[in-house]
Amino acid sequence: MGYVADRWHKTRPAPGDPECGEHKGLVASKAHGKGKRWQARYDDPNGREITSLHRTKTEAEKEITKQEAAKDSGAWIDPKAGQVTVAKYALDTWLPAQGIIDRSVTEYRGAIERYLIPEWGNRQIRSIKPSEAGAWQKLLVSKYKLSGAYPNRVARYVRSIFRLAVIDRVIPVSPFAGIKAPTLVEKATQPPDVAQVRQLIAAAYHDRWKAMIEFNALTGLRSGEIRGLRLDRIDFLRRTMLVDQQLVYEKSKGMYFDELKTGAGLRTLPLSKRAVDLLAAYVQKYPPRESGPGEGLVFVMADGRLIGESTLDYALKSTCKKAKTTARHWHELRHHYASVLIAGGENPKVVQKRLGHKDVMTTLRTYSHLFAEAEEQTRDVLDAAWAEPGETGSVEESPQQGGRIPESRRLQGALRQVSG
Known part of the structure; x- marks a missing residue:
């Protein structure tokens, strides 16, 4: 358990020390009258002593109770950890933790140094507010003129920095929590056939x-x-x-x-x-x-x-x-x-694996319109297979032969042509 110390007075006065003129029965220390009087002291989960200063003894006692409860619940955060600057945490802690190759390190560092550090580099990481986080994301477009998918990419890097800070117990919550990331703008691909x-x-x-x-x-x-x-x-x-x-x-x-x-x-x-x-x-x-x-x-x-x-x-x-x-x-x-x-009917996970995408969401975002077309093709195949004779969509005229061929066979032929 922690305890409260009186900074203004000696706990073990020497014999003959004069009594404090302001507080009866106590002996003044060298810190008397300087700064806040009461000091809260407690050990962090690793046994390292943490201190903080308070105006009244009651405030110091409440701080100890709060921190001890946080330790018991596993929610304790070092009050001093959040004093690290955004630049220092991003470059010295977050970037080495990414486990990426050198070329990606250069890319990530470049984005942080161009778009984050000029705005918040010297700020304590705990000082960033949600309102500022939302405003910073807008600067990527309004000030830095980023477009396409790049605002979303840069924002992902920075949001990841604060997310790691939460995991590291540097800050209690990310300022980006509840703030929507910039819309990921990706043009629909129209590949050659x-x-x-x-x-x-x-x-x-x-x-x-x-x-x-x-x-x-x-x-x-x-x-x-x-x-x-x-x-x-x-x-x-x-x-x-x-x-x-x-x-x-x-x-x-x-x-x-x-x-x-x-x-x-x-x-x-x-x-x-x-x-x-x-x-x-x-x-x-x-x-x-x-x-x-x-x-x-x-x-x-x-x-x-x-x-x-x-x-x-x-x-x-x-x-x-x-x-x-x-x-x-x-x-x-x-x-x-x-x-x-x-x-040809391959599912998104197979397409992801063949292309070497990091996750299936990348595949779905990039080719969502193509999957939608494949879904429509599935409907056509099913409609053709279950259509009664004479129903629309069950067969179509063959312009070469003047006859009629099943819709399902036409689609199968198209797929064979696509697969080369």
């Missing part, structure tokens, strides 16, 4: 780009993953591919091979026969280099140099121009792969 991908393959001006476009459409790899793909990651017999690294670029380091950003990115993909045959034919014609920076890689430049992200994007842009199709980004081939899986 199989016919459009075939156009791109036909228009590509080098075997390298033809193979990369088709293989990416069949596997959904990220740009860094396909550029960093090594032949020894392909199991041609089992028709699988291990995705465990990517080729990345940093201004200070240039291009280098790095681990994937999340554990979910590490995955083994099943390969279609088409993908295996494509790769086998390509490596037979262009065997991987046995030395140099592109050693063991499936795809490199003609002189063995690594393929940069900008080089790949330019190749696709030029291909789109030659094919006279809509300009596409490389990532849209990944979206194409996802759209084929969804159209």
Whole structure:
């Protein structure tokens, strides 16, 4: 149990010490008349003594009772812990606790230093109010001009800082509790269909780009993953591919091979026969280099140099121009792969696993409209299967033959076409 100490008077006066002129029967200490008189003292859960000053003895006693009750209930928080500044806690405690790779550390730190520290960096973390938390989120758009998904991403980082502070018992509750995060704005993806991908393959001006476009459409790899793909990651017999690294670029380091950003990115993909045959034919014609920076890689430049992200994007842009199709980004081939899986009836968890998304919510947010289309397709299939002869929707005219074919067969044919 804690106890209350009188700072203004000695607890063990020496013989002959004069009596305090203001308080009868007591001997004044050196602190007499300076600051608050009563000091509450108690041990924290780890046995370390905690003190606080109060104006009256009653206030000090109430503080001890409050803290002892908090210890008994497991809700105790060190009153002094919340004095740490937002910047210090974010950079020295929160950031090292994230367990992320170096490139992500740079990204997280950059966001904190650009958007949080200028506003709250020198403030004690316990001083931030909910009203200020809501106002800060609005600054991301009004002051810092962030748009799209970025306000939500930066807010997630900062909300995570205060959430960890609650878990660490630095503050009792996050100022963001009850404050809605910025709306996550994500554009609905409209990936190219199989016919459009075939156009791109036909228009590509080098075997390298033809193979990369088709293989990416069949596997959904990220740009860094396909550029960093090594032949020894392909199991041609089992028709699988291990995705465990990517080729990345940093201004200070240039291009280098790095681990994937999340554990979910590490995955083994099943390969279609088409993908295996494509790769086998390509490596037979262009065997991987046995030395140099592109050693063991499936795809490199003609002189063995690594393929940069900008080089790949330019190749696709030029291909789109030659094919006279809509300009596409490389990532849209990944979206194409996802759209084929969804159209084929794969459930969201399988799509998540194939794409290497961290959680299924990311998959659902990105492709929600495609899942909705797949749901409508399911309804059509069921309606067609259960329709009575002559009912609308049970069959449709075959324009080629002038006859009528079951709706379910038409849909099955469409799916076979989508799957290549």
